[in-house]
Amino acid sequence: MTGHTVSTSTLFFEDLFLVCEDSSGRKSFQIWINNKDSGFSLNQTADLPSGTQGISFADVGLSPVFHLSINC
Numbered sequence: 675m676t677g678h679t680v681s682t683s684t685l686f687f688e689d690l691f692l693v694c695e696d697s698s699g700r701k702s703f704q705i706w707i708n709n710k711d712s713g714f715s716l717n718q719t720a721d722l723p724s725g726t727q728g729i730s731f732a733d734v735g736l737s738p739v740f741h742l743s744i745n746c
Contacts, residue, residue: 688708689705689706689707689708689717690704690705690706690708690714691703691704691705692704692705692706693722693729700721701721701722701726702719702720702721702722703719703720703722703729704716704718704719705717705718705719
């Protein structure tokens with residue numbers, strides 16, 4: 675995320691799921707949790723498999739767990 679700035683004073687996000695790519699082309703994801711008044715904190719990060727083309731996820735029911743599907 676180097677070089678990118680998001681102003682939370684004008685945008686109102688809940689939590690964020692970001693897909694990142696480094697200079698060598700390796701992809702990873704980051705999950706940021708919105709702690710409201712104290713801002714965002716990085717909750718989880720992991721590398722994505724080589725060849726990943728699409729990512730979808732769903733928040734199903736009242737469960738705090740979401741389901742992630744990675745398409746390679």
